[in-house]
Amino acid sequence: MSTTLKIASWNINSVRARIGIVEQFLRSESPDVLCLQETKVVDADFPAAAFQDLGYVHQMIRGQRMHHGVAILSRIPLHEDRHHDWQANGEARHVGVRLDCGIRLENVYIPAGGDIPDRALNPKFGQKLDFIERMTRWSEECDCPTILVGDFNVAPLECDVWSHKQLLKVVSHTPIEVEALTRLQSSNDWVDLGRHFHPAPKRLHTWWSYRSPDFSKNDRGRRLDHMWATRDVAAQATEHHVHEICRSWLKPSDHVPLVTEFVL
Amino acid sequence: MSTTLKIASWNINSVRARIGIVEQFLRSESPDVLCLQETKVVDADFPAAAFQDLGYVHQMIRGQRMHHGVAILSRIPLHEDRHHDWQANGEARHVGVRLDCGIRLENVYIPAGGDIPDRALNPKFGQKLDFIERMTRWSEECDCPTILVGDFNVAPLECDVWSHKQLLKVVSHTPIEVEALTRLQSSNDWVDLGRHFHPAPKRLHTWWSYRSPDFSKNDRGRRLDHMWATRDVAAQATEHHVHEICRSWLKPSDHVPLVTEFVL
DNA sequence: GCTGTGCTCG
DNA sequence: CGAGCACAGC
Structure with missing residues (x-):
């Protein structure tokens, strides 16, 4: 006998502004x-309450005023929730749980x-690289079957962006960020589920800027969102989809949801 | 042979925020x-363009950044538009035209x-009374058949508010404002079309505050919007309606439209 | 409450 | 472009 596990991840850019389309997504997926x-x-x-009404009664929420904020909403029990604050700056950027399995x-x-992709000129760029480094130290110590998801804000491969050449000096696709993310991935047995199911050089995007007026016409997307799994868990993955369609909905997030199914 | 003339007036509290429901109103009325x-x-x-598409190709618009702003949108020709700035402060509070008839x-x-209903403590209250006085000087000189409409921000009669007693010291229903408006009405041969068709003590309201959560339940309305006509024109009026239903629409204005029909 | 504005952030 | 916030005005 086997059970399936379906995990979704979505940067919704304000859960209150997006509650309608998140419900729509949950109902269909x-x-x-x-x-x-x-x-x-x-x-x-x-x-x-909106999530509870749809059966997502197990909730681990870590938010803050105005910026950032993460949450895990679940129909199955969640245990041992932990909130890492790797940079000890109080920013709500991580929540982790253990599933029954x-x-x-x-x-x-x-x-x-x-x-600006320069540590000296732009402290935020430094903070990003530092965050990835501290995550890497944490990742090295991860010793159990793990699924790691979220908005990584890095598009590592050439085919992860609409134009490798035009984005080489644009934050999210610079070599220094890609190297940092690659070190994070190498620090444990992480499998990039996106590329596992949709290998390069296939086009795979999860984010389109609001500033580009017609996202589908110009299609200037980037793969900033990711789902990784340790090799043991990745071996149980059966499907992985990027729901591009959600970008065309009314009042969309600039990111779209990712979904992976596992058979346990 | 006779022609009909149907005039509507509406404080829409931002024409851009309300363009959808104004179109809805124009289509139905x-x-x-x-x-x-x-x-x-x-x-x-x-x-x-939204008004042009519905046939309102004759437009006299007098707007300003942020506040106030008036407009006349018409399917019939408009002539001799005038913008009075009675207080010479640049505020866009009046536009007038002559119709073909x-x-x-x-x-x-x-x-x-x-x-605060006190000239000394609250300059805005003084400005309001002064505005009505200056309008009165103008009204005295009006010597042609005229329809005067708009948001007068005064509910003159006891039955123009949900509670005469509770609003006696609330701006819009204080004796000093009512007296000023009465002087304006007496300064020419003005007929209050609202009360001509719906005589006191009938309840007649055109505005419900956004702050009262369920407008229809508590019904704490006031008649702030008016249509007046000189006696000759008023004699040609056949119907006058306050479209209360518009207050229950999605994302409504706090005011509802008034409509008068004339047979010329 | 619900507009507008100007601001920061992505 | 479109979230968040703060403020003013009604």
Whole structure:
């Protein structure tokens, strides 16, 4: 006998502004667990009831005023929730739990890093690289079956962006960020599920800027969102989808949801 | 042979935020002329095309950044537009035109007057009374058939408010404002079309605060919006309606439209 | 409450 | 472009 586990991850850019389309997504996809990033709301104002009404009664919420904020909403029990604050700056960028099957699920929102890809000129860029380094130290110590999801704010491969050449000096696709993310991936037995199911050089994007007027016409996307799993767990993955369609919905997030199914 | 003339007036509290419901109203009521107050937009950004598409190709727009702003949108020709600035402060509170039938149509947005009904403590209250006085001087000189509409921000009669007693010291229903409005009405042969068709003590309201959560439940309305006509024109009026239903629409204005039909 | 504005952030 | 916030005005 086998059970399936369906995990979704989505940077929704304000859970309150997006509650309608998140419900729509949950109704159509029915994942067992939904990981959110950029909820942008303090825990007291999190729209918990809306998720409860759809069966997501197990909730691990870590929000803050205005920026960042992560949450795990689940139809299956969640245990041993931990909130890492790797940079000890109080930013709500991580929440992790253990599922009944023993797998740990880690939900992360890596800093965007500002506009200028230079540690000296732009402290936010330094903070981003530092965040990835500290995550790498943490990842080295991870010793159980783990799924790591979230908005990593890095598009590592050439085919992860609409134009490798034009984005080489644009934060999210610079060599220094890609190297940092590669070290994170190498620091444990991480399998990039996106590329496992949709190998390069296939086009795979999860984010389109609001600033580009017609996202589907110009298609200037980047793969900033990721789902990784330790090799043992990745071996149980059966499907992985990027729900591009959600970018065309009314009042969309600039990110779209990722979904992976596992057979345990 | 006779022709009908259907005039509507509506404080829409931002024409851009309300463009959808104004279109809905125009489609269902099809007035010949629509007078708007509180358009809250500079002329360059006025959604002129939306009105043109519905046949309102004759437009006299007097807007300003952020506050106030009036407009006359019409399916019939408009002539001799005049913008009075009675207080010479640059506020866009009036636009008037002449119709082909010879009637003048004057569209006014009288200042709200702030919170405290005291000239000394609250300059806005003084400005409101001064505005009405200056309008009175102008009204005395009006010597042609005229329809005067708009948001007067005064509910003169006891039955114009949900509680006469509780509003006696609330700006919009204080004796000093009512007296000022009465002087304005007496300064020419003005007929209050609202009360002509719906005589006191009938309840007649055109505005419900956003702050009262369920407007229809508590029904704490006031008659702040008015349509007046000189006696000759008033004699040609056949119907006058307050479209209360518009207050229950999605994302409503706090005011509802008034409509009068004339047979010329 | 619900507009507008200006601001920061991505 | 579109979230968040703060403020003013009604």
